[in-house]
Amino acid sequence: VPQQITIAQCASRLDEVRTALMEVRHMVASGGALTDICLCLPGSTDYRQLLDQQARLYGVPLAMSLPRRVATTRIGAAIAAACQVMTGGWQRIDLQRLFAEPLLESIRATGAADLIEIALRDRIRGGLGVEHWHERLEWGLQATLASKERASESGDDVFARDRSVRAYERARGVVQRLESHLHVASTEELPGVDFASMIMESVVGGLQLDEALERALVAGQAVADDSVIEVELEAFDKIRDSLTLYASLAQDHELPALTLAEHVSAWWGMVEKMSIDVGTHHAGVTVATPAELRSRRFRHVIVLGFIDGEFPRTAGSYFDEELLPLVARRLDAEAMADMLVAAIGGRLTMLLPKMIDDTLTIPSTFAALVPQAQFVQADEPPVAAHQHDTRDVGEAYRAQQHVQLFAGAQGEVPEEIAQEQSRRMSASRFDAMTKCPFAYLATKVMRLDTASSDDARLTALERGNVMHELIAEFFHRVMPRQALADVTREELLSRRVELDPAGIERYWELLCRLVDEYAERHAWTHTYAVAERQALVGSPAMAGLLRRWLELEIEYQQETGFAPALFELTLQEDLVVDGGAVSVALPITARIDRVDLRQAGDDLEFTVNDYKPSASNYAMNAVVEGTLSQMPIYLKATATWLARHGVPATGVGAVYRSFGSSINQAEDPMNKVVLYDQRLKGAGRSRTMKFAQISKSLADLPELTLAEQVDRILPQLLAPRAEILGGTFAVRPAKYACQTCRMSEFCRIRQWGPATADEKGHHA
Numbered sequence: 001v002p003q004q005i006t007i008a009q010c011a012s013r014l015d016e017v018r019t020a021l022m023e024v025r026h027m028v029a030s031g032g033a034l035t036d037i038c039l040c041l042p043g044s045t046d047y048r049q050l051l052d053q054q055a056r057l058y059g060v061p062l063a064m065s066l067p068r069r070v071a072t073t074r075i076g077a078a079i080a081a082a083c084q085v086m087t088g089g090w091q092r093i094d095l096q097r098l099f100a101e102p103l104l105e106s107i108r109a110t111g112a113a114d115l116i117e118i119a120l121r122d123r124i125r126g127g128l129g130v131e132h133w134h135e136r137l138e139w140g141l142q143a144t145l146a147s148k149e150r151a152s153e154s155g156d157d158v159f160a161r162d163r164s165v166r167a168y169e170r171a172r173g174v175v176q177r178l179e180s181h182l183h184v185a186s187t188e189e190l191p192g193v194d195f196a197s198m199i200m201e202s203v204v205g206g207l208q209l210d211e212a213l214e215r216a217l218v219a220g221q222a223v224a225d226d227s228v229i230e231v232e233l234e235a236f237d238k239i240r241d242s243l244t245l246y247a248s249l250a251q252d253h254e255l256p257a258l259t260l261a262e263h264v265s266a267w268w269g270m271v272e273k274m275s276i277d278v279g280t281h282h283a284g285v286t287v288a289t290p291a292e293l294r295s296r297r298f299r300h301v302i303v304l305g306f307i308d309g310e311f312p313r314t315a316g317s318y319f320d321e322e323l324l325p326l327v328a329r330r331l332d333a334e335a336m337a338d339m340l341v342a343a344i345g346g347r348l349t350m351l352l353p354k355m356i357d358d359t360l361t362i363p364s365t366f367a368a369l370v371p372q373a374q375f376v377q378a379d380e381p382p383v384a385a386h387q388h389d390t391r392d393v394g395e396a397y398r399a400q401q402h403v404q405l406f407a408g409a410q411g412e413v414p415e416e417i418a419q420e421q422s423r424r425m426s427a428s429r430f431d432a433m434t435k436c437p438f439a440y441l442a443t444k445v446m447r448l449d450t451a452s453s454d455d456a457r458l459t460a461l462e463r464g465n466v467m468h469e470l471i472a473e474f475f476h477r478v479m480p481r482q483a484l485a486d487v488t489r490e491e492l493l494s495r496r497v498e499l500d501p502a503g504i505e506r507y508w509e510l511l512c513r514l515v516d517e518y519a520e521r522h523a524w525t526h527t528y529a530v531a532e533r534q535a536l537v538g539s540p541a542m543a544g545l546l547r548r549w550l551e552l553e554i555e556y557q558q559e560t561g562f563a564p565a566l567f568e569l570t571l572q573e574d575l576v577v578d579g580g581a582v583s584v585a586l587p588i589t590a591r592i593d594r595v596d597l598r599q600a601g602d603d604l605e606f607t608v609n610d611y612k613p614s615a616s617n618y619a620m621n622a623v624v625e626g627t628l629s630q631m632p633i634y635l636k637a638t639a640t641w642l643a644r645h646g647v648p649a650t651g652v653g654a655v656y657r658s659f660g661s662s663i664n665q666a667e668d669p670m671n672k673v674v675l676y677d678q679r680l681k682g683a684g685r686s687r688t689m690k691f692a693q694i695s696k697s698l699a700d701l702p703e704l705t706l707a708e709q710v711d712r713i714l715p716q717l718l719a720p721r722a723e724i725l726g727g728t729f730a731v732r733p734a735k736y737a738c739q740t741c742r743m744s745e746f747c748r749i750r751q752w753g754p755a756t757a758d759e760k761g762h763h764a
């Protein structure tokens with residue numbers, strides 16, 4: 001066994017690669033030879049690309065070590081992925097694998113990224129054939145077109161909808177291109193000879209794999225980063241030979257006709273056993289798969305990606321796992337043994353990232369085979385660019401951070417920024433700017449963040465939307481209303497939906513019916529559907545969240561005299577904000593979930609309300625400090641809108657209404673009031689409203705009228721607005737903003753730190 005075995009956890013895949021490279025540098029610095037060290041990869045292309053990039057930065061030369069298996073070459077992996085798409089009924093995961101192959105540049109060039117992003121967002125899992133993709137994409141396109149039409153009427157973000165329509169069109173294009181080659185009747189049985197020629201024609205020829213190789217040969221390129229063209233060409237010859245061999249075996253032995261999946265399984269079994277000997281190309285650290293380590297010895301073997309579910313496994317062997325589970329398991333065990341044997345007498349270090357895509361990882365189950373292993377947390381590795389760069393920090397930052405998208409030759413304002421400057425701001429956009437201007441640029445303007453979702457259950461946002469829709473529909477059924485035509489005091493008061501305490505059982509029945517209608521309309525069949533329904537409706541033993549919400553709502557109306565009158569109110573107003581010497585008009589857009597009204601003598605009082613899955617995290621401090629701008633904007637926008645229509649009214653409160661996410665939480669649902677004045681709070685305690693805690697520094701606030709409080713808060717939004725108008729997006733994160741941001745690779749805060757207040761040039 002190795003003398004020392006360590007399993008070390010790093011923060012991310014990138015940190016893992018950096019840690020490995022720092023290990024190599026330390027070893028060389030203490031007299032070791034590069035050829036004594038091996039970096040072992042589990043086969044994920046993520047690592048290979050990262051390693052190539054980072055090795056250059058860290059000055060670590062990499063050598064290629066072989067023999068190499070045909071199935072692990074790019075051409076092999078591309079063919080395997082295409083076969084998997086055909087035999088698996090066009091599953092999303094298989095399309096993802098297919099598009100990950102660099103040889104398929106011509107197919108994925110336009111639209112593949114859009115297709116996968118849409119599939120994740122719209123939860124298209126595939127598996128039902130190509131027609132299913134056509135249907136879902138057509139449906140999504142039509143829905144987006146309709147929403148674009150609505151947006152152009154209401155003045156919402158039409159640009160975003162337009163982008164989305166183009167994305168759907170590109171996604172449809174890529175499915176059509178693939179379909180013309182890979183669409184075959186997968187359940188029909190066919191003879192081996194036909195199978196072999198079909199693979200050559202539709203997969204190799206149709207996807208133009210041979211031409212891609214030829215092009216790479218002419219250009220003298222490597223195919224992606226990790227495979228030289230000679231290796232690919234040789235692998236291609238071997239795969240062609242294997243098809244010819246398969247066809248003649250089938251003919252000579254009169255094998256029965258099989259389905260496509262059966263043929264693929266039998267033929268690929270042959271390909272998996274083939275390898276090519278390409279020797280070592282240049283001196284450096286050996287990079288190898290576990291199988292390629294066999295019969296070799298190193299003083300230090302560093303393994304990357306020692307994660308449960310991912311390791312050991314070499315590229316292409318996912319094929320094994322699905323079709324030949326026993327063989328796959330045996331290969332995994334062999335791979336682990338190969339690694340241990342290669343490091344006999346030396347060191348074996350296995351690295352794994354702590355998180356992948358926001359999910360915690362756990363070490364490979366094979367860790368149990370090495371009880372003497374030490375578990376450690378790796379130190380954060382130094383960043384190479386920082387070490388080798390001796391230029392002035394500010395200058396280097398600007399040079400490194402030049403954003404191509406915005407490179408106007410004559411200094412003209414780029415289109416994306418011009419759009420930003422003319423847009424009406426929403427509260428969430430203000431908050432994102434306050435959090436970090438650069439993160440705003442990266443996520444909202446350049447859209448560098450990609451959506452991630454989980455097919456199996458509802459996200460908090462989706463659950464919120466369900467409750468939203470149910471409750472809006474509930475009020476509408478209790479009192480159907482036409483669209484608001486005249487904004488007058490009488491009209492507004494007549495729209496109040498007052499719930500009658502005696503009618504509670506009738507309301508409850510209506511809500512339960514709405515839940516069932518909703519579930520049916522949205523084909524609510526995900527894994528947690530039953531639990532979800534029970535949380536909403538409850539069981540004989542325990543009232544569900546909706547029942548609790550209904551009881552709270554009735555009691556709230558009785559206690560306060562308020563009742564909801566306006567729902568989903570979209571306002572576009574120019575708010576007049578105190579800008580010091582002059583007043584400034586701030587163009588905003590707001591969509592207010594609900595406005596409640598009550599008559600107080602001659603006066604009309606209103607509150608603005610927003611539904612949230614949970615309200616407990618909304619603190620008055622954040623509202624007053626301008627980092628949670630929704631409620632002040634809603635209050636001012638509603639007051640401005642009513643005044644514009646000649647309806648005198650006074651805002652008295654801003655309420656976050658939670659539906660609750662679990663029936664175990666005694667506090668849910670809850671009405672949390674984050675801004676208010678004495679007219680709402682009064683003297684005594686409220687049974688149905690929870691008033692936000694006021695910190696000492698804000699103690700005078702409730703003494704002011706609500707309009708005065710709002711006028712004190714809103715000027716804080718002028719700074720982010722000015723920054724957008726100026727087109728500067730500084731790397732200036734608010735406290736803790738970086739902890740949840742995924743843009744650190746773009747803003748490079750770790751290398752260069754945040755912008756200082758006087759450093760104008762320190763922005764994108």
Ligand code: SF4
Nearest residue numbers: 436439733738741747
């Ligand atoms: S990582 Fe921090 S500094 Fe960088 S963009 Fe995100 S929030 Fe801003």
